[in-house]
Amino acid sequence: MKEYHYPRQIKKVVCSDLDETFLPHNPAEYSSSGVADLESFLLRAIDEQSLIFGWITGSNLDAALRKTKDYISYLPHFIASSLGTEFYWVKNGKMVEPLEWKQKIENSGYSSREVSRALAIIKLSGIELLEEPQDYQGKYKSTFYYFIRAQMEEDFQIISQIAAVHHCKVLFNRCNPAAGDPENCYDVEFIPHCCGKGEVIDFLKENLSLSSEDFYAFGDSCNDFSMFSRAGHAFLVGNAETSAKEDYPAVLNENYCVGIRNKLIELL
Known part of the structure; x- marks a missing residue:
């Protein structure tokens, strides 16, 4: 190339x-x-x-x-x-x-171990996240689908609070079916704060x-x-x-x- x-x-x-x-x-x-x-x-x-x-x-x-x-x-x-x-x-x-x-990134406190701990607590909170395909995972990024439900705003607030405790920034973006994403869901992405x-x-x-x-x-x-x-x-x-x-x-x-x-x- x-x-x-x-x-x-x-x-x-x-x-x-x-x-x-x-x-x-x-x-x-x-x-x-x-x-x-x-x-x-x-x-x-x-x-x-x-x-x-x-x-x-x-x-x-x-x-x-x-x-x-x-x-x-x-x-x-x-x-x-x-x-x-x-x-x-x-x-x-x-x-x-x-x-x-x-x-x-090393100085940010981000690690895959901290993300795993955050995900375990999120699951115990009754919020389901489905891991996205490998193309959208990274060394410093873990990405999941969240399927829209009535208490979405409350769920996002809980996810953000848990992520912050575990040295992560979490981003929520509406999925794009034109790019191959499923309908009616959001990307939930855990990345370093920086x-x-x-x-x-x-x-x-x-x-x-x-x-x-x-x-x-x-x-x-x-x-x-x-x-x-x-x-x-x-x-x-x-x-x-x-x-x-x-x-x-x-x-x-x-x-x-x-x-x-x-x-x-x-x-x-």
Whole structure:
């Protein structure tokens, strides 16, 4: 797999969610997604705009690479996988995890043992969580389905309180059937307090000495909003979830990479 080259100095960063933003869930839509045109645009913009491009995705690293193997021609400059709990620079065929990223997770108190303890107490509280497929589990992320019931708000409050005691942050996001999720349920995701999609942009700002105005973010669902809040330019693709469109007004006219490319041409 080819890689994008790096500019001499990084001045701008384009961040994209993966599933149903950059990558259609349905392979029949690959040919019309516009990925090849977006890649060609990025190759020019790396030098002309001094930018880099990366994925910030809920999928783990293995799943992201497997799902895009026959879809892309170029690996991105960075991959923040497992809902922004893992970060890798893509360099010379290797995934390089920065030492400072690993250290901040180690210092957070997060561990799989603490997550297991929290889950045991949640189960004793009468709340059922169903483990999600392996593609959505990570080194620092445990993900479960919660099927909607009448006392959902109370359940979420209990889960959050238990998670906090066990050094975890818990995120609740409505599942997207278009991306292969079941109907009428939420993702319940246990991650370190210092991680998340928005925290990836915070990390890049600090390490690259950039501001919010230097970031361009694209997504399709409510779990991209923390990323949007840190980026000076943030948009839902045209095929985004209806619930996300109801809560966020900046929606592109086109779907997938077609929308991303056209908006970048307009802004850069």
